[in-house]
Amino acid sequence: MRLSVRRQSVPTNIRPMLEPLKLTEDDFALFFEILTSQHSNMVGVFLCTKWYLCSDLKWNPERVEKSLSHLMELKLVYNDERLGILMIDPGLGMNPIDEFRSPSQIKGAMKVMAFLPPSKIYKPLIAHLEALKRPWLKPIQRKLNELIGRRDSDD
Numbered sequence: 001m002r003l004s005v006r007r008q009s010v011p012t013n014i015r016p017m018l019e020p021l022k023l024t025e026d027d028f029a030l031f032f033e034i035l036t037s038q039h040s041n042m043v044g045v046f047l048c049t050k051w052y053l054c055s056d057l058k059w060n061p062e063r064v065e066k067s068l069s070h071l072m073e074l075k076l077v078y079n080d081e082r083l084g085i086l087m088i089d090p091g092l093g094m095n096p097i098d099e100f101r102s103p104s105q106i107k108g109a110m111k112v113m114a115f116l117p118p119s120k121i122y123k124p125l126i127a128h129l130e131a132l133k134r135p136w137l138k139p140i141q142r143k144l145n146e147l148i149g150r151r152d153s154d155d
Contacts, residue, residue: 021074026059030067033057034077034086035094040097040106041112043140045125049084080121087121090128096139097125098132106139113143123149 018028033056034040039048053064071077078087081090088094100106116122121146129141 005100009035015127017135018076023074024067026063026067026140027063027070028109029057030064032074033116034071035088036146037086039086041090042123043109043116044090044094045085045087045113045116045122047084047116048086050081052084073109075124078118078121078124083117083119085117085119085121087125090125093135097129097137100137103136106136110143116147118147118149 008074014032015028018031023031025043028054033053037046037048037056039052039109040046050061050064050068053068055057057064059130068079072079076089076092078089079085092095097109100109113155126141126144127138130146
């Protein structure tokens with residue numbers, strides 16, 4: 001079963017899934033906030049600064065930094081603090097991009113990515129998409145490669 005919150009679908013068994021990682025209550029709250037953030041999008045990569053998280057959760061910056069650092073250590077999220085980009089780990093299976101099938105979904109993802117700044121943060125997502133071996137995701141892979149400054153050589 002999945003629970004829809006703010007247009008994001010989150011598995012209802014998320015807490016048991018994450019239990020082996022020994023997340024603190026703050027870590028879990030921050031992770032859930034990131035998963036369901038109003039700033040998120042269909043690609044799982046979005047502009048969301050530490051200050052947005054502070055405001056949304058009503059936490060001080062130190063509290064956000066502590067939990068965000070722990071989530072990054074565990075590779076649940078990736079953060080490019082300089083650009084204010086957050087990315088949910090694509091390997092968690094909570095990224096809508098895994099389920100894309102229609103051309104309109106690909107087109108929508110391309111529109112979202114048009115607003116993303118260049119960053120190396122996209123590398124794990126590129127690797128994840130390559131591992132899926134779904135030809136219809138190639139335009140997204142190409143765009144992400146452009147955003148990290150790498151040309152896609154196998155076209």
